[in-house]
């Protein structure tokens with residue numbers, strides 16, 4: 001398990017901490033979805049875990065070993081698949097894999113370089129483009145090569161920074177399935193993405209950060225099931241009137257809609273649906289459509305951060 005305790009980080013000359021009192025765990029065999037709007041601190045946290053930034057305060061233990069010792073003694077234990085492609089564009093897929101397999105750190109019980117390449121090729125389904133220069137591959141295949149190179153080290157924990165940026169839907173589905181399969185084989189995964197539906201689909205646990213602080217952390221199902229959301233379409237009340245009348249019942253998000261006001265209320269646990277409907281009708285509003293249930297991750301996120309993933 002990666003155990004992160006009380007981690008703070010401040011960049012040189014920065015007025016504020018980029019991370020403040022972050023404590024969370026990454027468990028083997030589980031996917032932690034790390035979510036936050038731009039500038040929240042996701043990359044800073046991932047960079048600390050991957051050793052690209054040095055820990056300033058707090059502690060990070062990986063299976064009981066202090067991160068600094070781990071990077072010295074078993075650097076392959078935690079590997080990062082960076083958002084920017086990290087391969088040689090003019091080398092072929094095969095040459096890239098051979099090169100990175102040779103230089104990838106080898107710990108006890110790791111596969112040989114040949115076995116590593118075979119596994120990565122097979123897992124990322126790249127055998128058919130083995131002899132093609134990396135720069136000639138489609139964006140989706142390049143993303144798969146990026147992942148294959150990270151897997152060469154046979155990590156115990158995998159850090160994925162926006163692994164589906166700029167890929168076609170097929171590759172996205174492929175990457176999501178692959179990540180799920182890796183976690184089922186025992187890897188602990190940290191997965192950051194700006195695509196909320198992806199994180200909702202594959203994460204077992206969620207950490208939502210903003211302004212360097214951890215706003216919510218826990219089991220995805222517990223975080224989402226502990227809340228209920230009421231969606232309404234109504235007429236005879238303006239957006240502003242609806243917000244003003246309903247704010248006491250929970251966080252209100254209004255979506256653009258033709259000829260009506262469409263809104264979603266993240267209901268406070270003490271509030272009943274009947275109370276909200278009565279308040280709308282009492283204020284002169286007419287309800288055209290109602291649905292009630294578990295909120296989507298997106299509305300939980302918006303309610304907490306009041307920002308979309310990309311401002």
Ligand SMILES: Nc1ncnc2c1ncn2[C@@H]1O[C@H](COP(=O)(O)OP(=O)(O)OP(=O)(O)O)[C@@H](O)[C@H]1O
Nearest residue numbers: 011012014018036037038039040041042043044045
């Ligand atoms: N090298 C740096 N020097 C100074 N401040 C930095 C540096 N890198 C990041 N920051 C600041 O630290 C905070 C956290 O940034 P970070 O890149 O970790 O956020 P993020 O959640 O990854 O954002 P994004 O989704 O935009 O990549 C921001 O306020 C950012 O401006």
